[in-house]
Amino acid sequence: MATHEFYKYEGAGNDFIIIDDRANTLHEAFDQRRIAHFCDRHFGIGGDGMMFLRSHPEYDFEMIYYNADGAPSSMCGNGGRCIVRFAANLGIERECYNFLAVDGPHRAKLLKNGWVSLGMTDVKDWSINDEGAFVMDTGSPHYVQFGRDPATVDVVQQGRAIRNSPAYAVEGINVNFVLRESNILRISTYERGVEDETLACGTGVTAAAISAAELDGVGPDESFRYAVVAKGGELAVRGKKTERGYADLWLEGPATYVFKGEI
Ligand SMILES: N[C@@H](CCC[C@H](N)C(=O)O)C(=O)O
Numbered sequence: 001m002a003t004h005e006f007y008k009y010e011g012a013g014n015d016f017i018i019i020d021d022r023a024n025t026l027h028e029a030f031d032q033r034r035i036a037h038f039c040d041r042h043f044g045i046g047g048d049g050m051m052f053l054r055s056h057p058e059y060d061f062e063m064i065y066y067n068a069d070g071a072p073s074s075m076c077g078n079g080g081r082c083i084v085r086f087a088a089n090l091g092i093e094r095e096c097y098n099f100l101a102v103d104g105p106h107r108a109k110l111l112k113n114g115w116v117s118l119g120m121t122d123v124k125d126w127s128i129n130d131e132g133a134f135v136m137d138t139g140s141p142h143y144v145q146f147g148r149d150p151a152t153v154d155v156v157q158q159g160r161a162i163r164n165s166p167a168y169a170v171e172g173i174n175v176n177f178v179l180r181e182s183n184i185l186r187i188s189t190y191e192r193g194v195e196d197e198t199l200a201c202g203t204g205v206t207a208a209a210i211s212a213a214e215l216d217g218v219g220p221d222e223s224f225r226y227a228v229v230a231k232g233g234e235l236a237v238r239g240k241k242t243e244r245g246y247a248d249l250w251l252e253g254p255a256t257y258v259f260k261g262e263i
Contacts (some may be wrong), residue, residue, distance in 0.1 A: 008259050010255075011232070012254055014079070016078075016082050021064075044073070052203070053086060058099055060087065060097050065102060074141070076140070081116040084255065094107055104121060120203070123249070124245035142173065146211065147178075159175035162175045175190040184226070202235070206237050212224075
């Protein structure tokens with residue numbers, strides 16, 4: 001079997017295997033079982049997900065994302081930030097990147113402090129359920145419960161119970177526990193498709209910031225910014241409330257090369 005170079009990146013501890021597939025020839029060769037094997041932390045490379053950077057005629061590149069269980073997934077915010085850093089390291093240099101992901105086009109910028117800022121899709125709908133949790137889709141589906149200290153909550157046991165509850169068992173959901181400390185949100189996340197706690201989740205951090213903006217009563221045309229402390233590092237989310245929901249959303253944080261190897 002042919003060997004392939006892979007790269008390992010992490011964004012606030014959310015870690016990914018990335019393959020340079022600019023020739024658009026490789027990703028079909030990696031089926032679900034193989035991707036799950038590579039993401040396995042004991043028998044493979046280890047990762048919360050695996051991505052392929054492919055060429056696209058209308059964009060700087062296309063991001064193809066798989067969860068650690070090997071299944072194709074919805075949007076990954078930290079994965080998006082990491083693949084932009086990877087693109088830059090491959091020599092794809094842009095003032096403002098414009099790439100395609102499963103939920104549509106994304107813009108991204110490399111910041112002077114070394115962080116990567118990723119434009120997220122607008123969020124028009126959210127709800128508050130009987131438990132007082134916010135439920136919304138920020139590219140991936142999220143459940144956000146405030147008032148739960150990430151340091152003490154049993155994220156795996158409680159996150160898994162919510163993710164597998166009748167309302168979410170079929171489609172799945174990512175579950176976030178958030179503690180508010182003035183303008184800082186402390187967060188822990190149970191991720192669908194990893195079926196475990198991860199050290200950070202970008203779409204989850206975005207959902208937490210939108211939920212905080214709702215709780216703060218941010219009004220139309222008002223902007224917001226929250227620092228979010230995940231177990232793997234610090235991120236930030238800024239955006240604006242409009243008449244139709246939340247727009248101009250930017251997820252910001254570190255995105256770092258770890259190592260490369262051969263599969
Ligand atoms: N880690 C991601 C989210 C990846 C997708 C998620 N596991 C799902 O299936 O919804 C992020 O940083 O957003």
